[in-house]
Amino acid sequence: MNRYIPNPTPCGRTRREFLWQVGGGFAGLALIDLLTRDGAFAAETTKGAPGLLAAKPPHFQAKAKHAVFLFMNGAPSHIDTFDYKPELSKFDGQPYQGNLTVGSNGRPVGHLMQTPFEFKKHGQSGLEISSLFPRTAKFADDLCVIRSMHTDTAAHASGCLQMNTGSVIIGKPSIGAWLSYGLGTMNESLPSFVVMTDPRGGPISGPSNWTAGYMPAAYQGTLFRSTGAPLLDLATPAGASERTQRHSLDLLERLNREHLETRPGDSELVARIHSYELAYRMQTTAAEVVDLGKEDVKTREMYGLDDKRTSDFGSKCLITRRLLEKGVRFVQLYSGGGHIEDTWDGHTDCITNHKTHAGETDQPIAALMADLKRTGLWDETLLIWGGEFGRTPTSEGVGKPGRDHNWYGFSMWLAGAGVKGGQAIGSTDELGFKAVEEPCHVSDLHATILHLMGLDHTRLTYFYQGLNQRLTGVRGNVVKKVLA
């Protein structure tokens, strides 16, 4: 009895589930003759490639087909970026007298500290953005800043997990996995969900941030490197020529097909044969996507590829555009990796830290936005910017320039397909500690992202361990003001 077809459960694999699983979506075409023998599948097979990653219709029409999550790992300070607090300047240097437990993990709490960065109104909307992002600010009328974000934890590990998987507990599927599961893939030679980390290291908990959790592994994010071979084991092994590689694959296929002839009826065998062909295709496509050699000088300049400071994040942003062009559904880019000052985690000197990280990302992000507009991808791509929480309006230690973790309130922005730009939603209190007006929990952000992609977060469920699981758990409301 399978009451929850087609959600594949880790237990109780039915034949139908099994056929969804084989090939991870790519094996589809070769399987059609096998599938159509099975009457129950006729309807599905006519709609294109079956398999876990078969394209599925959204719950409702939506503009966004792709999403890009610009993850500012380490937690950027909202009061130094998108949440201007003039009151903080008034009380600069005075002790905080409110009743919140400030900071994290017993770190020293200093006095209130104003932002050293100048905020200006930008664009027709007059959106306030700090001087850290001069280029992003040119897109002020496209940005929808949520100034009232809040989350459940002040620790990086659980904060990143919550932002990426909706839960502070390790092992839940990430938002990219949910999108792959809900919408399927749009291409047959690349993964549907690609992640690019910072060369200084990945986020804490690494792959748990792009895992498929309890869903099949086909939905998990594939880690692309922005230099060299983008995928693990993508390159033909050292010592083997391309001709040898092709010869070997041909022999493998011939032997496997002979094996299959005497074992009809087992489509798992077919799917496995097919996976080698796709792998071979990926060897070429994935390598091409990261090869930026053919991009013109103007593009290179725009993304800052030749400036040491911006070249890494710039390459990632440019690769992102190229991945979107190839039909990749969801791309997640990390700015900052490893620990403390290598990320946005400005404990000791938030000012220098943010100058560094904003300096590395502002130009590439602006370039990506301009480029998406140029190519028309802007109209079908959702951009998400932010980190796992915010930073304290107080300094970390009296008279020190650092800021500690703040999970009561922080800012993120959305832009692109379906987003109403040029606005700020919600607010923190006058000093910037806590979201007070229109508070937006991470689960609300998730509900909104899914909505923008055409998915109803209460209907996008996955049956596991006896229950219908959701990205948003038991929470989440779509922030209607975000929608264009």
Next chain:
Amino acid sequence: MIRALGIGLSFVAVAAQAQVAKELPPPVNTTVDFARDIRPILASRCFPCHGPQLQLHKLRLDRKAEASKGGESGVAAILPGKSADSLMIKYVAGLDPDVVMPPSGPRLTAAEIGLLRAWIDQGASYGEEPAAQTAAQPMAAPRRAVDYWAFKPPARLVIPSVKNAAWARNPIDAFVLAKLEAKGWKPSPPAAPQALLRRIYLDLIGLPPTLAEREEFLKDPSPTSIDRLVDNLLARPSYGERWARRWLDLVRYAETNGYERDATKPNAWRYRDYVIRSFNDDKPFDRLVLEQLAGDELAEITADSLTALGYYRLGPWDDEPADPQVDRFDQLDDIVSTTSQVFLGLTLGCARCHNHKFDPLLASDYYSMVAIFNGLERPRNGRTELDLPVGTRVELEALAARDRQIEPLEKQIKELRDAFRTEFLNSGRSKLAADVVRAFLTDPKKRDDNQRKLIADHAKELEQEIDEALPADIRKEIAAPEQRIAGLKEATPDLPRAYFLHEPSPHPPQTHLLIRGKAAQPGPEVQPGVPAVLVSYQPQFPPPSYTSQRRLTLARWITSPDHPLTARVLVNRIWQYHFGEGLVRTPSDFGMMGEEPTHPELLDWLASWFVDEGWSIKKLHRLIMTSNTYRMSKAWNSVYGAEDPEDRLLWRVPYTRLEVEAIRDSMLAVSGQLNPQMYGPSMYPFIPEAALAGNSDPDKIWKNSEEREASRRTIYAFLKRSMIVPMLEVLDLCDTTKTSGKRAVTSVAPQALTLFNGDFVNRQARHLASRLEREAGPDPEKQIERAYLLALSRPPTPAERKSMLEFLRTEPLHELCRVIFNLNELVYTD
């Protein structure tokens, strides 16, 4: 984790419709009858939490007096005559966005609310209240009525008679054949001897047969000789190395904690070795349960029984939880959820926030289980986890006594050294930098961050200086206690240490039911107990001894011979690992959302037989593998296949891809590189730099073992939660964060990349090529022949031989070996 799962469904039900209602549905305008119209609604939707058994928020709705009084809010739930003002109506109608009742399941309909309103307006009569219905009513009584196969003890069934009696080699065959015959079907013919040989080897020991073993077997492949082969393989240590891994999947085994620091669990590998040894020793399953759940509460504790308790501590652990109180319950949830799924096949974790949606498991059942484990504690020093010595009670007490004697001696030595250290630092003789010396001399309480770091960095150096500078008189003074310590340690040596949770006090803290699973909202206190639906009477929890004895009581109940679930769940698991699918295809969910057994009679017969035969897993393997059912061919039958594509009737043995461990180990065996060294600390298979780059500490996270060490069996590979060996991960290793009763099988392109281009396979291909040149000489025909015999236990067909010879004309031998390692036949046995 189950917290989120738990409420997920209820939310769907509530949230989808729970927009705040502005108006109340009108009362019906007929005279209502309590017994006919009202009681059914209240009994099914309200009483489970606010009735005779449970009074959440101290509210009870099954008696008028209490319903009119209200719960802990002090507000009346019903105001007879005033339905619109009654809290119950407001809540069921959804007028209050924060409280919608019932909190789970479908919302009450307007018609039902209309009936409730009319009933309250008409005076809220409860009819004749039975006086006997008091709070003292036993919880189990009303729920024993649940008529569900898995909650009743296995039936003792007569072995069915079959037409083709000759085929029925043992009772398994009779049960399988009876079903096939009822349909007019025949079982698949027997598998060819050489196919069966490879199947049996990989199934039992996870390695292919050697050439000599193959030759020996093919001399006499009779059924009885196959029986002997099974016995032979069951007796090999490599059997435990294969089958223990399945248990490790179930108990979410990994050697690190996950989360930010992902620290290594000290000595966790001893638990892995315990499982391998236990499988090899054929430790009866009831004993395995007792040791793992209550190894410290047994009359005779041993190093083994304490190591077994590692079971509780294998899951992820956040050493910096956002909310320690919540975290405590997350930890207990990990134990309750894992234990109920692994041993009972029940998803009790779903009842953490509310009663189970589908099974008759209540939140009170869940917290009664929490109460059983609530005395367990994690030995640690802040974020640093501690392991503990293991041994018999006598050994442990001797060790404790020794350490009590050593303690003052060590203190004495420390004082002497401390005094000298200060003198030494003040004397300016230290070669350490001035600021470091200053840091050491600063009062520990007044040291700043920088000084603490300096001290951590230079402590070792300073102690070396002290060692060298100690004057003779102090040295002499220290020598006496040192000698004494050495003597004590010689008389009573250290014990091995293992990684487990312990119960330091026999009196666990009180356990409360948590309202909606929230740690901050404790409800009524609950007593230890097992899921009420499974028992007529709760097992007797004895008074505390060294510990609370609660886990021992639970383990004894789980292993009671007439337990409805334990044996069924276990025999089903073993069946699944032999056949790819269990008789119940949801191996960790025997509840109502699980699948029904394909062969219920066989399942019951096997479960009873298993208990009767002393819970011996090896006997169970033998029974299964000596059946003709197991020895059927895997050939497809288009007629049967069209009607029963999932092979639910077992008309053949289905194809199942080998697990990554068997794939990797086979390649090592075929290439001749397998290092048979058993047990001990884990090895670190090669991970390329590129894969480490995705992590936050790429330099420190992984130290590749040298090749010989890394060529041990895969069960000895270090399992680091934040850095799973990519080859294992991509080839569907189970999720290590929670119990896993069945591996996923996916066939995605990254697997092909790993197996075709990856370092491991290419390395083994070169080793195999050298082996072939060594053993078969330069003749390509002989090399091909030998390669196939080693890898696939059969000679190549003429067509295969031709293709490969042609290939070798232009390509080197190791390329052919790489192709062979990627064949479907290598990972799908016939």
